[in-house]
Amino acid sequence: MRVPTQPAILLVDDHHGVREAMVQLLEENGMTICGQASSVEEAVALxxxxxxxxxxxxxxxxxxxxxxxxxxxxxxxPVVVCSSRQNPEYARRALDAGARAYVAKGDAARTLPRILKDVLEGWVLISPRAAE
Incomplete structure (x- = not known):
């Protein structure tokens, strides 16, 4: 699977500050933010x-x-879930719903850009903190 040179990412998080931090992190790592949503309805509309x-x-x-x-x-x-919920049950439910990766927000700054690139290459991943 070919990974786009500058992948277009849609961010969905109900916290504006989290979205802004993600925008900065992902743009610094060569990704383009094609939209931001704070709800399911906004995401579907985008x-x-x-x-x-x-x-x-x-x-x-x-x-x-x-x-x-x-x-x-x-x-x-492809979908990556990034959540502060670290209960393994949430990771399982996200993967069952079709997520390709589950990342704990506490790991995002260190691992998220690499995980997104790996998912775009076809991998299914769980961050170490979420796996615990």
């Missing part, structure tokens, strides 16, 4: 105009992120 190479999703309140993961998976769009 898909009408954007075709991201990958979507980075938080689990969101009421596990709405898991429903979005399943929807994106059915559209053939």
């Amino acid at each position: 898909l009408d105009t954007q075709r991201p190479d990958l979507v980075l999703v938080d689990l969101l309140p009421d596990d709405a992120g898991l429903k979005l993961v399943a929807d994106l998976n059915s559209r053939g769009i």
Whole structure:
């Protein structure tokens, strides 16, 4: 699988500050942010105009992120879940819904750019902290 030179990433997280930090981290690592959403509804609306190479999703309140993961998976769009929830049950549920990776937010600064590139190459991954 060929990884785009500058992958287009859609960010979905209900915390503005987290999205801004992710934008900075990913752009510093050669990725393009094609959109940001704070809810499932906003993310789905963006898909009408954007075709991201990958979507980075938080689990969101009421596990709405898991429903979005399943929807994106059915559209053939790779999804990485980045969450502060470190219970292995959440990682399992995200992977069952179709996520290609589960990353603990505490690991994001150190591992996220590499994980996104690996997922775009076809890998399925779980960060060490989430795997614990």
